[in-house]
Amino acid sequence: MKHLISIVIPVYDVEDYLTECVNSIVNQSYSNLEIILVNDKSTDNSGVICDTLAKQDARIKVYHNTINSGLSDTRNLGTNKANGDYIIYIDSDDYISSNMVEVLYDLCIKYKCCIAQCAFTRDGNMTEPIEDLRDTQIYSGKEMHLGLIGKGTSRTMACGKIFKRSLFKEVSFPSKLIHEDEAFIHKVLYRAEQMIVTNEKLYFYRKNPESIMNKKFSIKKYDILIALQDRILFYQSLDWHDLAFATSQRYSVTIIELYRKTNELITDEKTVHLEYLSKLYKENLVELKKSPYLTSEKRRLHDDWKENPLEGDTYNFFEYFSNTKI
Secondary structure (H helix, E strand, O other): OOOOEEEEEEEOOOOOOHHHHHHHHHOOOOOOEEEEEEEOOOOOOHHHHHHHHHHHOOOEEEEEOOOOOOHHHHHHHHHHHOOOOEEEEOOOOOEEOOOHHHHHHHHHHHHOOOEEEEEEEEOOOOOOOOOOOOOEEEEEHHHHHHHHHOOOOOOOOOOOEEEEHHHHHOOOOOOOOOOHHHHHHHHHHHHOOEEEEEEEEEEEEOOOOOOHHHOOOOHHHHHHHHHHHHHHHHHHHOOOHHHHHHHHHHHHHHHHHHHHHHHHHOOOOHHHHHHHHHHHHHHHHHHHOOOOOOOHHHHHHHHHHHHOOOOOOOOOHHHHHHOOOO
């Protein structure tokens, strides 16, 4: 008997997309599934749709939050309710290829991995044939983290992956952060012995203008800094100083990007927010300047930002490190 796999789907105001999402899971080639829908107090008909879908398939379980608790807490609730040996997270405005679960599960079993990851496409058409490339790469230990700095193919997103259930004994999504994947992924990767990545595009990401990450800019976007700060400290505690320096560089570039967006788009207490970001930047720069990965050109640029965060072009951190030897 193949393992039970739990599919956790947080649901909030996605009445236009939810049925397509769930149908793509119900019709999987791998059938030993537990499908967990957690309705996070939706204000549209999403809750009703959840209950209707549950009546159509006994594998579907529905939980209704009495308050809107956010994506992290909703995922954590689904995880705690899960009975499967493996867990997959799917956002309720996305959908998956008919064989995604089977492909990822088989890769985990065949190569004895705790995590398997597929590629994704944006707003793809699920009816189009998927080219079976099946190029795979196996990473272990520290190698699993290289994709988080632009080297390697592991990625931050929780979606598009299958996780062995035992990885979550001491790991959960941080409550109330909108960049929950960034704050979660380095910790769960550390607990995995190895992971496998396939380049098959099996996860279909829909760019929903109403999703959390696509909504109007606000200081809630600063949550990414909390996640990156935590990752820097995490790597430092392991003496993985190369990854800590690289993450510190990303943190620095991210602060500048947030500073410029705040200056352009925020009106309430703008000065307070800009001073806060400037303080974080200057504190981080002290450690960052010890990094062996800053070229002289980039060092001058970061120094210039300290004096005037609005001057000078920013740069793509991931592109920079994809060509940097560490």
